[in-house]
Amino acid sequence: REEEVPVAELAERSPSPVRITNRDRVIFPDAGITKGALADYYEAIAPAMLPWVANRPISLVRCPQGRARKCFFQKHDAGSFGDHVHHIPIREKDGGEEPYLYIEDAAGLLACVQMGTIEFHGWGALIADIERPDRLVFDLDPDEGLEFGEVTAAAAHIRDELAAIGLATFAMVTGGKGVHVVAPLRPEAEWPEVKDFARRFATALAETQPQRFTSALAKARRKGRIFVDYLRNERGATAVMPYSARAREGAPVAAPLTWEELRALDRPAPWHVGDVDDLVRRAASRDLAGWGRADQALPGV
Numbered sequence: 371r372e373e374e375v376p377v378a379e380l381a382e383r384s385p386s387p388v389r390i391t392n393r394d395r396v397i398f399p400d401a402g403i404t405k406g407a408l409a410d411y412y413e414a415i416a417p418a419m420l421p422w423v424a425n426r427p428i429s430l431v432r433c434p435q436g437r438a439r440k441c442f443f444q445k446h447d448a449g450s451f452g453d454h455v456h457h458i459p460i461r462e463k464d465g466g467e468e469p470y471l472y473i474e475d476a477a478g479l480l481a482c483v484q485m486g487t488i489e490f491h492g493w494g495a496l497i498a499d500i501e502r503p504d505r506l507v508f509d510l511d512p513d514e515g516l517e518f519g520e521v522t523a524a525a526a527h528i529r530d531e532l533a534a535i536g537l538a539t540f541a542m543v544t545g546g547k548g549v550h551v552v553a554p555l556r557p558e559a560e561w562p563e564v565k566d567f568a569r570r571f572a573t574a575l576a577e578t579q580p581q582r583f584t585s586a587l588a589k590a591r592r593k594g595r596i597f598v599d600y601l602r603n604e605r606g607a608t609a610v611m612p613y614s615a616r617a618r619e620g621a622p623v624a625a626p627l628t629w630e631e632l633r634a635l636d637r638p639a640p641w642h643v644g645d646v647d648d649l650v651r652r653a654a655s656r657d658l659a660g661w662g663r664a665d666q667a668l669p670g671v
């Protein structure tokens with residue numbers, strides 16, 4: 371649909387092509403962070419974040435009235451996000467097809483924020499080939515009361531086990547309670563094969579160290595253990611994207627870090643939206659330059 375935009379409005383849009391309305395609306399009451407501040411966060415972090423979030427199907431956690439009010443997880447949409455948020459039709463399990471969302475640039479990120487988005491989650495595959503994952507993720511979910519040191523040690527153990535079979539991995543704090551261990555993949559194997567690998571790996575962990583790990587979804591099995599959520603690796607599943615803010619108390623963010631940093635970390639969510647300068651600087655640092663990058667395939671494929 372062609373639309374004529376008055377010249378005055380075009381000028382107003384410049385330099386940022388996305389206008390953020392209600393900049394003073396408080397999105398994080400506890401942290402005092404407004405919609406405008408959240409938009410500024412995403413604009414600043416965009417260069418670091420886009421390599422991970424662009425050009426893959428995304429799901430959004432939207433809280434239009436702020437995180438203290440109703441939030442919802444949105445997977446698809448027919449077009450209310452404007453020109454900077456794109457669609458890719460994806461066939462679902464039930465045989466139907468839905469328009470999934472993807473973005474390409476900072477304007478896309480900001481268009482989502484304008485629509486009340488706090489969190490960005492993504493598929494483990496690019497829109498160029500949605501059937502072949504470019505990433506494997508083990509989502510470590512500790513039982514309540516478990517010390518964070520147990521989680522960092524468990525993540526390092528998983529790193530070592532995967533390294534032993536030829537997979538380099540990278541650590542990310544989710545901004546919540548756990549850690550994601552991420553293995554980039556060349557998009558070769560399809561979802562069922564990747565999921566099967568993840569299931570077998572998680573099951574083996576739980577069998578060899580049952581006091582430490584469980585791969586069972588049942589909450590009762592988690593007592594004092596770390597749930598290795600391998601189900602992030604099935605078609606249609608998502609994981610929170612690097613540098614996404616979280617709709618949780620204090621405006622924490624998901625953040626890549628080095629294995630050395632993770633080993634020294636004593637709390638799960640060290641970075642917040644307000645740490646944007648530090649996060650931007652870190653992302654450009656030599657230590658994190660290679661984060662999430664490895665040219666590798668699923669073992670035995």
Ligand code: ATP
Nearest residue numbers: 443491492509511544545546547548549608609610
């Ligand atoms: P934490 O470290 O606190 O566990 P997390 O982001 O790993 O944070 P999980 O609850 O373990 O949170 O969820 C893992 C992933 O599963 C999320 O990042 C998200 O992409 C997906 N997910 C979570 N809740 C939903 C939901 N209601 N609908 C769809 N996907 C969800």
Ligand code: MN
Nearest residue numbers: 509510511548
């Ligand atoms: Mn988790």
Ligand code: MN
Nearest residue numbers: 509510511599
């Ligand atoms: Mn989980």
